[in-house]
Amino acid sequence: MTTQPTTAPLLEMRGIVKRFPGVLALGGVDLDVRPGEVHCLLGQNGAGKSTLIKVLSASYQPDEGEVLWEGRPVALPTPQSAMRLGISTIYQELDLVPGLSVAENIFLGHELSSGGMSQRGRTNRAAADLLARLGHGEISPTREVGRLTPAAQQIVSMARALSQDTRLLVLDEPSAVLDQGEVDNLFRVIRDLTAEGVAVVYISHRLEEIRQIGDRITVLKDGRTVATGLAVAETPTADLITLMTGRSIEYVFPPRGDAVVTTGEPVLEVSDLELAGVFSGVDLRVHAGEIVGLAGLVGAGRSEILETVYGARRASAGTVRVNGRELRRGSVPAAVKAGLGLAPEERKSQGLLLDQAVYRNVTVSTLGRFARLGFLDSGDERRRAAEVTQSLDVRPAGVDRLVRLLSGGNQQKVVLARWLLRECRVLLLDEPTRGVDVGARAEIYAVVRALADSGVAVVVVSSEVEEVLGLADRVLVVREGRVVHEGPAHEIDESRVLDLVMEGSAA
Amino acid sequence: MSEHRTTPGTDGPDLAAVENPVAPSNDSVRVEHAAAEPEGTSRGAGLMSGAFGRNLGLVLALLVICVVGVVTAGDRFASVDNMVTILRLASIVGVVSIGMTFVITGGGIDLSVGAIVALSSVWASTFATQTMAEDTHWLVMVFTALAVGGACGLVNGVLIAYGNIVPFIMTLAMLASARGLAEIISERRTQIVRVEGFKDFWSADVLGVPLLVVIFALVSVGGWFLFNRTTFGRRTLAVGGNPEAARLAGINVKRHTVLLYVLVGLCCGLAALMYLARTSTGSSTHGTLLELDVIAAVVIGGTLLTGGRGTIVGTVIGVLIFSTLSNVFVLNNQDSSTQAVAKGLIIVVAVLLQQRLARRSTTT
Numbered sequence: 129m130t131t132q133p134t135t136a137p138l139l140e141m142r143g144i145v146k147r148f149p150g151v152l153a154l155g156g157v158d159l160d161v162r163p164g165e166v167h168c169l170l171g172q173n174g175a176g177k178s179t180l181i182k183v184l185s186a187s188y189q190p191d192e193g194e195v196l197w198e199g200r201p202v203a204l205p206t207p208q209s210a211m212r213l214g215i216s217t218i219y220q221e222l223d224l225v226p227g228l229s230v231a232e233n234i235f236l237g238h239e240l241s242s243g244g245m246s247q248r249g250r251t252n253r254a255a256a257d258l259l260a261r262l263g264h265g266e267i268s269p270t271r272e273v274g275r276l277t278p279a280a281q282q283i284v285s286m287a288r289a290l291s292q293d294t295r296l297l298v299l300d301e302p303s304a305v306l307d308q309g310e311v312d313n314l315f316r317v318i319r320d321l322t323a324e325g326v327a328v329v330y331i332s333h334r335l336e337e338i339r340q341i342g343d344r345i346t347v348l349k350d351g352r353t354v355a356t357g358l359a360v361a362e363t364p365t366a367d368l369i370t371l372m373t374g375r376s377i378e379y380v381f382p383p384r385g386d387a388v389v390t391t392g393e394p395v396l397e398v399s400d401l402e403l404a405g406v407f408s409g410v411d412l413r414v415h416a417g418e419i420v421g422l423a424g425l426v427g428a429g430r431s432e433i434l435e436t437v438y439g440a441r442r443a444s445a446g447t448v449r450v451n452g453r454e455l456r457r458g459s460v461p462a463a464v465k466a467g468l469g470l471a472p473e474e475r476k477s478q479g480l481l482l483d484q485a486v487y488r489n490v491t492v493s494t495l496g497r498f499a500r501l502g503f504l505d506s507g508d509e510r511r512r513a514a515e516v517t518q519s520l521d522v523r524p525a526g527v528d529r530l531v532r533l534l535s536g537g538n539q540q541k542v543v544l545a546r547w548l549l550r551e552c553r554v555l556l557l558d559e560p561t562r563g564v565d566v567g568a569r570a571e572i573y574a575v576v577r578a579l580a581d582s583g584v585a586v587v588v589v590s591s592e593v594e595e596v597l598g599l600a601d602r603v604l605v606v607r608e609g610r611v612v613h614e615g616p617a618h619e620i621d622e623s624r625v626l627d628l629v630m631e632g633s634a635a
Numbered sequence: 636m637s638e639h640r641t642t643p644g645t646d647g648p649d650l651a652a653v654e655n656p657v658a659p660s661n662d663s664v665r666v667e668h669a670a671a672e673p674e675g676t677s678r679g680a681g682l683m684s685g686a687f688g689r690n691l692g693l694v695l696a697l698l699v700i701c702v703v704g705v706v707t708a709g710d711r712f713a714s715v716d717n718m719v720t721i722l723r724l725a726s727i728v729g730v731v732s733i734g735m736t737f738v739i740t741g742g743g744i745d746l747s748v749g750a751i752v753a754l755s756s757v758w759a760s761t762f763a764t765q766t767m768a769e770d771t772h773w774l775v776m777v778f779t780a781l782a783v784g785g786a787c788g789l790v791n792g793v794l795i796a797y798g799n800i801v802p803f804i805m806t807l808a809m810l811a812s813a814r815g816l817a818e819i820i821s822e823r824r825t826q827i828v829r830v831e832g833f834k835d836f837w838s839a840d841v842l843g844v845p846l847l848v849v850i851f852a853l854v855s856v857g858g859w860f861l862f863n864r865t866t867f868g869r870r871t872l873a874v875g876g877n878p879e880a881a882r883l884a885g886i887n888v889k890r891h892t893v894l895l896y897v898l899v900g901l902c903c904g905l906a907a908l909m910y911l912a913r914t915s916t917g918s919s920t921h922g923t924l925l926e927l928d929v930i931a932a933v934v935i936g937g938t939l940l941t942g943g944r945g946t947i948v949g950t951v952i953g954v955l956i957f958s959t960l961s962n963v964f965v966l967n968n969q970d971s972s973t974q975a976v977a978k979g980l981i982i983v984v985a986v987l988l989q990q991r992l993a994r995r996s997t998t999t
């Protein structure tokens with residue numbers, strides 16, 4: 129990972145301006161990337177990172193500014209023209225075709241064919257090679273992509289990028305869907321690529337990742353470059369945070385309420401819950417005011433546990449009780465009525481109504497409260513939605529914006545806002561800070577803790593062990609559909625959790 | 636033009652204005668015209684690209700057809716009588732289209748509307764039903780038509796929501812069997828309506844406006860409120876826009892789906908009564924190919940065929956466009972084949988225009 133400062137940049141972007149109706153997403157951004165380096169792009173939610181890379185991949189046309197490739201100005205009228213230069217992009221929102229096979233997705237648009245006939249065998253073999261190179265030979269090239277886990281889909285996207293002659297690989301928050309082991313694997317692949325001279329632009333909100341993999345950093349704030357070409361090794365994290373947010377944030381978890389009473393009746397009591405083939409024998413007791421964290425690998429069954437508790441999946445055995453009353457199996461309305469709320473893992477497909485205004489997304493679970501005889505008072509709806517979105521600092525602040533037009537992290541906050549408004553008794557949070565920036569993370573942690581302090585029982589699933597340990601009072605470690613450890617969060621550390629999580633795969 | 640503009644509920648421009656209260660934006664970042672559109676249609680900013688712009692485009696299209704009507708048919712077109720004729724022509728398609736707007740916005744489709752209309756009209760005018768109506772009250776016929784329509788919708792809805800049959804297939808099956816049943820019941824004969832009370836009531840005028848037109852107006856206004864101002868309408872948008880997200884948000888998606896098909900079934904029952912009134916007959920051929928006219932009107936109105944976005948005002952204007960068009964053709968003694976070609980062209984042009992507007996505001 130050494131970059132000679134003398135190397136000529138592979139890519140330069142100069143004074144890029146991009147306006148959307150009513151919003152200046154990029155107001156003159158500069159970026160230069162050298163061959164063989166990992167260039168990190170940092171910035172708060174909505175700073176313009178995704179927009180910048182969409183300009184680079186030519187899926188957006190900039191209003192002003194120029195792009196230089198190996199020192200020469202280039203025009204990028206279509207995404208194909210960017211691909212021809214060797215720019216491959218993995219977007220924040222995965223863009224695979226769910227109905228096609230893994231191999232077909234990898235070679236979509238540049239199919240291996242002879243005389244117009246697609247060559248299945250060759251395609252599948254080439255796909256298998258690429259997947260093996262990424263350390264995921266277990267993904268079958270003939271599998272339908274829609275049936276893969278988000279993490280595996282991410283790998284397929286990577287394979288797709290590598291299937292072309294890539295000179296610049298752009299990764300927009302690739303680690304958001306990955307767990308620790310998979311992130312390490314991703315970094316290994318990135319190192320292999322940079323060793324061959326490929327340049328990488330890497331976007332992430334996890335600063336510790338930047339430390340591990342990055343060479344240089346460009347920081348965006350409100351659509352402008354506030355710092356560029358910072359050497360990772362010489363820039364303290366605190367400085368980065370100040371550059372990004374304009375203020376200094378203590379990146380710490382809120383103090384635990386030590387007054388949690390865990391002796392009385394639990395609010396949520398799950399006994400011997402089973403979803404055939406996925407998990408079994410799960411017991412979970414959460415008291416009012418308590419935060420319980422579920423740690424484990426992606427695919428260990430954590431999300432499924434939450435969804436089954438919530439009734440979105442029909443348990444094959446076991447019971448879920450809220451305040452002592454048993455919930456009907458497989459019924460979300462019953463769970464919601466009993467005071468459960470779930471912020472799902474996949475915000476786009478499971479959480480949001482993308483083509484609806486922010487306030488409608490926030491109030492969708494509480495509509496009854498704003499209605500008289502079925503007639504809605506949308507003024508009241510907007511007011512209440514504005515209150516909760518402001519408390520989470522959703523930007524831009526208007527509640528009449530379409531959710532589709534918000535940046536990824538802000539969309540996540542909209543999902544959370546929905547359940548804040550509902551004032552649930554039990555809140556199930558699946559990856560609550562996925563794609564959320566440092567500043568807003570601290571706010572979300574504070575909000576979750578404040579909710580717990582007000583008497584809500586909270587269950588948090590997160591792929592970031594640090595988050596589970598920092599936020600939760602009690603931790604459950606899940607491996608292959610079984611709870612393998614349960615105990616207070618302060619009695620266990622990150623490496624022990626990782627050991628527990630990995631044990632099975634090591635054996 | 637002015638005559639038909641004053642009809643409540645069919646008043647395109649005014650309703651469009653109601654639909655777009657330009658709320659002052661209080662964003663820290665200035666957001667130009669990101670004002671709320673209660674119909675949930677806006678894809679962004681800019682006057683022309685919102686629901687308002689789209690409806691404006693439709694109104695313009697309607698005006699163009701009217702101008703053609705005035706130029707080619709003169710006073711025969713621009714008379715109060717003719718306007719009433721157009722509206723009466725529009726009313727049956729219109730009532731069903733309002734129901735269809737809900738189903739399509741909710742992510743479904745109903746191909747069986749024409750067949751349900753036929754079955755309802757036949758069932759409500761059988762010898763037995765009419766005898767009973769004469770013995771008791773003509774409302775018996777009304778209840779019969781609505782019950783048959785609603786029941787067909789219920790069957791569609793339950794099998795789609797709980798039987799997991801694709802809406803297209805389920806309603807295609809209903810299309811075949813409902814019309815078949817109508818033929819069996821009526822023995823393929825036209826059934827004359829002889830209940831005097833029914834005929835008197837349904838052929839009456841309200842302040843000079845035919846009852847059928849009044850019904851269309853009331854259903855439109857009622858539909859607009861249901862769509863834009865109630866939890867039912869909001870849930871319809873949610874269910875059509877992202878069923879999984881709606882489910883996880885606690886909405887009972889299956890039950891809502893059933894309700895949507897029952898709603899359109901009831902609209903079909905009402906439309907059957909309107910057929911009985913207009914033609915004084917019940918017949919298994921009523922409403923043949925009605926589904927095509929209805930879906931065309933809903934789609935050119937701006938409702939997204941994939942669900943999640945819909946507009947009642949657009950649907951009403953869409954219905955008026957087609958009925959005005961066929962009126963102009965009839966006045967000019969053009970045959971129905973030319974008319975069909977023009978209809979096809981209008982659909983394509985309207986959809987192309989809408990796509991342009993949508994693209995302009997998303998800039999992808």
Ligand SMILES: Nc1ncnc2c1ncn2[C@@H]1O[C@H](COP(=O)(O)OP(=O)(O)OP(=O)(O)O)[C@@H](O)[C@H]1O
Nearest residue numbers: 148153173174175176177178179533534535536537
């Ligand atoms: N198609 C669009 N139309 C209108 N505004 C948009 C559009 N896409 C993005 N924006 C706005 O542009 C700004 C920059 O968004 P962008 O997605 O680039 O942020 P980001 O830095 O990637 O944030 P995150 O970390 O949350 O992903 C945001 O204010 C966003 O709301």
Ligand SMILES: [Mg+2]
Nearest residue numbers: 178220535536
């Ligand atoms: Mg982004």
